[in-house]
Amino acid sequence: MQVKDGLRYTREHEWIDGEGRVGVTDYAQDQLGDVVFVELPAVGQEVRQGESLGVVESVKSVSDLYCPATGTVVAVNEGLTDRPELVNQDPFGEGWLVQLRVEGEPEGLLSADDYRGFMEE
Amino acid sequence: MEEKSRESGRAGGVPLRTPLYGWHEAHGAKMAEFGGYTMPMEYGGILREHQSVRTAAGIFDVSHMAEFWVTGDGAAPYLDRLVTNWPSRLEAGHALYTPMCYPDGGTVDDLLVLRLGADRFLLVTNAANHDDDAAWLRANNLWPARVTIEDVSRNMGLIAVQGPEAVRMVSSLADRPVADLPGFGLREPVEVAGVETIVSRTGYTGEDGFEIYIPEHGRETETIWKALVGAGAVPIGLGARDTLRLEARLPLYGHELSSEITPLEAGLGPFVKWEKPDDFLGREALARQKEAGPGRRLVGLRVEGGIARAGYRVRNPADGGQALGTVTSGSHSPTLGVPIALALVPAAWAKVGTELAVSIRARTVPARVVRLPFYRREAV
Numbered sequence: 001m002q003v004k005d006g007l008r009y010t011r012e013h014e015w016i017d018g019e020g021r022v023g024v025t026d027y028a029q030d031q032l033g034d035v036v037f038v039e040l041p042a043v044g045q046e047v048r049q050g051e052s053l054g055v056v057e058s059v060k061s062v063s064d065l066y067c068p069a070t071g072t073v074v075a076v077n078e079g080l081t082d083r084p085e086l087v088n089q090d091p092f093g094e095g096w097l098v099q100l101r102v103e104g105e106p107e108g109l110l111s112a113d114d115y116r117g118f119m120e121e
Numbered sequence: 122m123e124e125k126s127r128e129s130g131r132a133g134g135v136p137l138r139t140p141l142y143g144w145h146e147a148h149g150a151k152m153a154e155f156g157g158y159t160m161p162m163e164y165g166g167i168l169r170e171h172q173s174v175r176t177a178a179g180i181f182d183v184s185h186m187a188e189f190w191v192t193g194d195g196a197a198p199y200l201d202r203l204v205t206n207w208p209s210r211l212e213a214g215h216a217l218y219t220p221m222c223y224p225d226g227g228t229v230d231d232l233l234v235l236r237l238g239a240d241r242f243l244l245v246t247n248a249a250n251h252d253d254d255a256a257w258l259r260a261n262n263l264w265p266a267r268v269t270i271e272d273v274s275r276n277m278g279l280i281a282v283q284g285p286e287a288v289r290m291v292s293s294l295a296d297r298p299v300a301d302l303p304g305f306g307l308r309e310p311v312e313v314a315g316v317e318t319i320v321s322r323t324g325y326t327g328e329d330g331f332e333i334y335i336p337e338h339g340r341e342t343e344t345i346w347k348a349l350v351g352a353g354a355v356p357i358g359l360g361a362r363d364t365l366r367l368e369a370r371l372p373l374y375g376h377e378l379s380s381e382i383t384p385l386e387a388g389l390g391p392f393v394k395w396e397k398p399d400d401f402l403g404r405e406a407l408a409r410q411k412e413a414g415p416g417r418r419l420v421g422l423r424v425e426g427g428i429a430r431a432g433y434r435v436r437n438p439a440d441g442g443q444a445l446g447t448v449t450s451g452s453h454s455p456t457l458g459v460p461i462a463l464a465l466v467p468a469a470w471a472k473v474g475t476e477l478a479v480s481i482r483a484r485t486v487p488a489r490v491v492r493l494p495f496y497r498r499e500a501v
Contacts, residue, residue, distance in 0.1 A: 012122050012123055013122050014122065024122055028122045031122075032122070033151070033163060033166065033167055033360070034166050034167050034168045034169075036168075036428070036453035037427065037428050037453065037460070039427065039482075055125075055482065056122065057428050057453075058167075059167040059168065059360055059364060059452055059453055059455075060127055060162070060167065060360050060363075060452075061124050061125075061126065061127040062124070062125045062126045062127075062428075062430065063122045063123060063124045063125060064122065064123050064125055065122060066122065066123065
């Protein structure tokens, strides 16, 4: 499973980059299987770290997306409406889910190396 | 991410393994428990597997299914009383699909009855109901001297081969013709890849194909499986099996059928044979329900803007969204590319074209009653 350097990770297998972009990891997309539907928050919505930020559905499962930071939703990936499979094909790129304007410093996130270590446990 | 829900069968005890468990593990299948067995859910993507069955051929390990031999000169009348369809009217070499009901009309299980001789039948029931079925079959054996029931669920391998290429593929491995079998026809013994089997023209996908019964389990099931893989068949997990059967509107026990749901409510009236002369379990209750008209019916839904899963509420789209019924199965349809669902709703709301709504978490989205099945294969 790929883990991308330069991102920060949650133990629930989300990532967030320096611009507040949020997605799920390669491991998460593999566990989900074929993603067929994504439910995302409205732009402008205020969100808190640890709350549900949306829902990602595969053919067989429904999973909560956890918010890795507190802030405001400034963009959602509209491309996923027609092409939810991007979450599987490019989880760290075109398959991003939400962009946040982060307030303050999120707590307890993992570096890429820490996430690799966490995965090995 | 955290998984909120996933469809799965009833659990209980240490899960059993089919004869192909080792093969599935060695070939990267995602495994999960279903019906008391550890079963392959998918090998490399449910959507791709689904598509393979619709366009080429897929193979399914369905060795978890429960099988019972029913033999003896009382077998035919015993089965006529046990199930709603009419097994005594079957000719040897044919199979039928039937519900099996409680006296109150609720459903014990749905099953296939294969007739292999005048006094020799094979019953194929759902793995998740194995224990209940075994007890029910025995409790209703009124003629133990004339009817022998043998539970061979643990000994029998079962492989389904489904899709437009299935006939060609199985024919190429069989020592006798099978392409001439009509729908629900069966033949035995047929050697497939050198292994003695019973071959029936049945399935659970909406495609043409066969189910291959291997009475002795173990390596021999794997011999056939490997030969089919060698012939180009794609291994299919239970994930795609579910989307395939949903598109074809084939019921799944625990969803479209249960002890609380009668075959008439589930739209299985054609499998209840009123003209059968003798009494059968559930007859009186079902006749009353037929007379009055079932209060609720199974409908197909096209859902907009979300996936309506089993258990979600179906509502009146107006009038404050009064709850009308429940989704029994729902998923993304790989063939149609849209969300589809089966639901039980009041008869007055069951007409094709009726506008309904479904609650999906905090939202309520539109759903329209559509003609079933969602998918029908083109006649060849």
